[in-house]
Amino acid sequence: MDQDDFEHDWVFPHRMDVSSEGFVFFSIGEAADRFSRWHVGLVGDRTISASTQMVVCGYPDAGPEVRLLVPGQYSARAKLPASAPTNLTWLFPETESEQSSQAQLVKAIAGIRQLVASNSFDFLRQLLTYVSTADSAKPDIMVAALRAANTARRKIPGWKNIIENARNALRDRNLDADRLLKGL
C-alpha cells in the first residue's frame, strides 16, 4: 500500500467530526474493519481505535469533507455525510473558565439532539463514552450532554455503562456524581 492509495478522494463510511482543537473523532461502526486496516497500514505503528486523535492539517474546504495528515505520514481526504455535524467545538468548547457558559451548554444540548434526530445512536454511544471519560471534557458539558440524550436512552447502546463511566469520572474529580446524574 503506497501513498497514492490515500491521495484520492475516499468516501468515509462513517461519521467523523473535527474539533477546533485539531483532532478528529472517528465513529467506527460495524463496517469499520476496512477503515481500521487501512489506517493501521497508513500510520504504521499507531493503533487506530474508535476515539483515536489525529492532527488535522486542513479544515473542510469543499463541503462536507476534511483532509487528514498524520505528521510525517500520509495525507488522506474523507468525505462526510452532508447531514453530519462537522466539528465538535460544541462538545469541547474552548474556554479558560471551569464553568461553561449558558450558550455553550445550549450548543452541547442542541448538538446531541441533532445526532439523536439523525438516528446516529451508535455514534452517540461512542461520543458519550468518550465525553464521559475524556480529561478534556468539562463536567457541566458532560452532564448536559447526558441529560440531552436521556430521551433517547433506550436507543443508545450501552447507556447504563455510559452513565457508570460518567459517574466514575465525576467521582475522580471529587464531584457528587450521584446527585449530578440523578434520574439518568
Added chain:
Amino acid sequence: MLNRPPAQPLNAVDVIGLAIARLSHGGNHIGVIYQSTAVGLTLAHLAWHHDLRFERPDDKYIWLDLAPLDEMNKRVSAAFFETLRNEHPNIPYGFDMRGECFDESGNFIPPPLGKGLTCATFVLATFRAHGHHLVDEETWPTRAEDEIWQEQILQLLTQSAATEHIQALENDIGAKRYKPEEVAASGIRMSTPSTFDDIKQLADGILRELAEVGPWQV
C-alpha cells in the same frame, strides 16, 4: 422557603426556580423562572392552549429556588429551557400527561387530539425529559374536586380551542391533576421524586402565602 417580591426580587433566583401566582378567577398558575444570559430573567410558562410563553415575570409571582437541583444541574436545566425558548414548541392544553411529552431528540411531540399539558404538567414534563423527576406520579390521587376544576377549564377552553379538541378533552375529565402549588412544593424538597404525602403540607403552606399576596388580574 418562598420568596415574595419586592422584598425578595425575582431576579435573585439562583439560576432557575419555580414561580407561582394566584389568578383573578381563583386558580393558581405556575412556571419556571430562569436566568437567560441572552434575554435576562425569563418566565417559561404554558399560559393557555397553544400559548407557551417566555417572558419577563411580573412581581405578582412568589418564587422559590429549586432545592432538588445542585448548582451544575441548575445551570444545565436553565440551558434546557433556553433551548426550549429557541424552539418555542406549540403545546396544546390538556389534562392527561401520561406518556412521553418529548421525543427522543427532545422535541415536543404533537399529542393526539385532546391531549396536552397544563401549566403544572408543563413544568413536570420538561424537567422529566432531562431526567429530573420532581414528583412520583404513581402516588397522586384522583379527586372529585379535580373533576370540577377540569369541567370549568373545559368551559373556558370553548372560547379558544377547536371543537374537536374540546370533545376529545372531555374523555380526560377525571384524569390525575397536579396542582400548581403541589408542583411548587416539589421544588422545595431536596429529595426527589416527591410523593403526594411528601408535599401535601408544603402545598397547603404555599396556598396560604398565595392568599396573602392576593389575586393577579390577567
